[in-house]
Amino acid sequence: MSKKHIKHWNLIVVGGGASGMMAAITAAGCGAHVLLLEQKEQLGKKLLATGNGRCNFTNADMELTHFHGEDALIQNALDCFSLEDTLNFFHKIGILPKQKNGYYYPNSEQAASVVSALEAELARRDVAVHTKAQVTKIVPLPSGFRVYTAEDSYVSDTVLLAVGLLAAPKLGSNGSFFDGIKELGHHFTPIVPALCGFYCEGTDFKAVSGVRAEGRITLYIDGEPKEAHCGELQFTDYGISGIPVFQISRLASAALKQNRQVQASLHFLAGMEKDELQKELLFRKEKLAEETAEQGLNGLLAAKLIPAILKKAEISHKTQMRKLSEEELERLAAVLTDFTLDLTKARDYEFAQICAGGIRTEEIDIKTLESRYLSGLFFSGELLDVDGICGGYNLQWAWSSGFLAGKSAAQRLGIKNHDKDQSTETSGRT
């Protein structure tokens, strides 16, 4: 029978992002009749935007420390579908992996090729895909579920939710099914934007906007240092951004939500310790004695930053270098190594790459990703309370959890063919 006319499915996957596609491919590879429902007009819209359109789909360093969430939950999914499995799977569907500093991209450096390859695999697996199909309600039946969209309803033995959270809502994940999830009896831990920039106070951001500086950021919460990351710090007209800022964003965002004091200390010469820097400043005082303080710092850091540094150190930019007192030099060194900003607000969901938070881990069986409340209901991807740092970890979580949930759903149906090679074999289901 043509799939078009099937109204009773073995598995309905809700959400055609990275994780939902992987789950559907896996379950169909095990032999399940799978319907994938996606509310947008196409699958994988967010995936297309990943890695600046190049899709950093995993990372060579799969240490658990790069993820946030329940360790056993994350480890179990990674054991089930590892980095190696991910590389093999993508290679089998045509994506030749290319590694740059541990970050894996498709050799094409085009996220679109990853989406096309997944779509082709869904078709080979005979997964029915309905786009522009927003799921509005799921009703548990004595056996299975009835799934409603605005236009239709379907019956399925099992359901897998991979609807994401709230990051980049224009690309799909907009929380449209959160109430439905709550009606099914599940709860969320607090959701906050992460891998995002921050609105800040503490300097004239309009004046320094556009500056990119290699440095180190240390996050302070209620005056306590929490974590530090090096890399390219970016100043914008609202505050700070850039990869090291993204890396502290999860903790910072959660602390702001709890109304705690959140500060960042920026070290602009991360390769230099304070005493070394003091020597450098003394050297400049001697060699550039007749220059103004502004000219005396030229070449040490981005020109646009110099007035901001001098202002924070309370030194007039016109002061001659030779006139700088020992105390002023110390203040200058202190500001260059500890430029403090108050973080006032995380950027909106629209500008966040991911969200932290999600379905409470204690409500799911971490071995199968099945609901502890409703047999036959599974979860995967960002919707779960797991997130990763920058570098391909969030997509790895989407693949690993999607695989595990898809395989578990097939197992729940009593479908035996659930080993990795079968379920991700590219030759198509018989």
Ligand SMILES: Cc1cc2nc3c(=O)[nH]c(=O)nc-3n(C[C@H](O)[C@H](O)[C@H](O)COP(=O)(O)OP(=O)(O)OC[C@H]3O[C@@H](n4cnc5c(N)ncnc54)[C@H](O)[C@@H]3O)c2cc1C
């Ligand atoms: C700009 C940007 C760049 C990124 N770059 C990277 C990167 O390089 N590497 C990396 O690892 N991660 C990156 N990420 C994060 C990564 O994209 C996500 O973690 C990952 O896509 C999450 O996958 P998911 O399938 O769980 O959720 P999503 O991709 O959010 O997919 C959820 C899907 O569910 C659909 N949906 C929601 N509600 C319903 C409903 N009611 N009915 C039907 N469908 C529904 C949505 O439309 C959406 O398509 C980036 C994110 C962004 C925004």
